[in-house]
Amino acid sequence: MVPSIPVSVDLVVLTVRNQALSALVWRRDNPPFLRRWSLSGGFIQLDEDLPAAAHRILSERAGLPGAPVHLEQLQTYGYPDRDPRQRVLSVAYLGLAPDLPASEKAHMSWQPVDSLLVMAFDHRRIMLDGVERARAKLEYTSLGAAFCPPEFTVADLRRVYEIVWGRPLDPRNFHRKVTKAEGFLVETGETTTRDGGRPAKLYRRGPAELLHPPMLRSLKE
């Protein structure tokens, strides 16, 4: 006799907007945890792969169909009473998104992660694990660009790092680091036009996934 358990996929979708690292959450309109903030999630279908389920929930529940969101598995949460109604195992996925127009879905919104002090179920724990994963990955991968639109400037990318890490970075050294890193950025040839200041070159994401040597955040705390 093999025990079976309902399995859900929950998404920690993060973006950078209004100078804050923010998560995509919705206000529950049903018990339990009525009116608490909650991650988007849903039960996995019987013949569905885990990444497929994550993409489906991103479209159907999170209201971001077709958006350029980087998705990766985060962790699985399984202690028996995390849902008071019945035992549910939850496979969490982390999503990194550019600053998209707010989701169409009712009750869905981007909220700064620092403001999400109470959430439904163990969703705050899951969200914090996702935030820590994102912070760590900026150190040694080129994933920071996943928070940027398709074309962006070095300063845009630096602001992403500064907001995610919550600390200022030297613009000059940051510029050198990311432009010298093999395969991180590709010049488009275009430049921005803004009011005041020299126009900045526009870049696209390069093919490199890893940043070597890494950009360490922890030296000066």
Add this chain to the structure above:
Amino acid sequence: MVPSIPVSVDLVVLTVRNQALSALVWRRDNPPFLRRWSLSGGFIQLDEDLPAAAHRILSERAGLPGAPVHLEQLQTYGYPDRDPRQRVLSVAYLGLAPDLPASEKAHMSWQPVDSLLVMAFDHRRIMLDGVERARAKLEYTSLGAAFCPPEFTVADLRRVYEIVWGRPLDPRNFHRKVTKAEGFLVETGETTTRDGGRPAKLYRRGPAELLHPPMLRSLKE
């Protein structure tokens, strides 16, 4: 209607023995995959936490009750046909163990990971993910000591690194790095006695979990 799925916990238990990074595996004695190497695993009980299940399987199935094994969640594998009989979701755990006496269990043995070219189910994929996680974690954590007995020398620890990474390290620079790292090692005051050579100081694991700055393996390939 909520679909339920059987959930198993599978263990990638690694150790360093006979100059080789080795995994704890058993030869299957039932179809499917009769006589193929397989990770130890088992179904999760209905009221059991995931870490509790991992420890239970380490005792009951892997045959290592009470052993000082570092266990951490690795990843969850869920594509529908990974078990040909029925869909099973598998939460994999990574275990790092010192060179223990071989398990008492029948069919259980330590096998060099390089020799495990074909395995049951997707267990080779899972094992390789565990090996890569272990290799990466040696870079920026003090987990290498989990492969050592309670008391060990700097050279013991260096051999762990060399075997896990498959590359020689400079003994002098390695010594400086790990002894200078805050909280990595604690002197016991004892020294080894061996045939030939100056006796080495014995150390225990220190309180630090992270190694900062990290010891990068990838600079010279």
Add this chain to the structure above:
DNA sequence: ACAAAAGTGTTTTCTGTACACCCATGG
């Protein structure tokens, strides 16, 4: 001309690497 932001050069400091050398033991 001036402000503002982009981008470059230069100096200092730190850390990793390579390797010469000394230390403590067994035989």
Add this chain to the structure above:
DNA sequence: CCATGGGTGTACAGAAAACACTTTTGT
């Protein structure tokens, strides 16, 4: 005394940090 492995000192190279400075736009 010598072999063997443990442990230290030192010089060099590369990267990070700090910051002066030049470039290119809008007003």
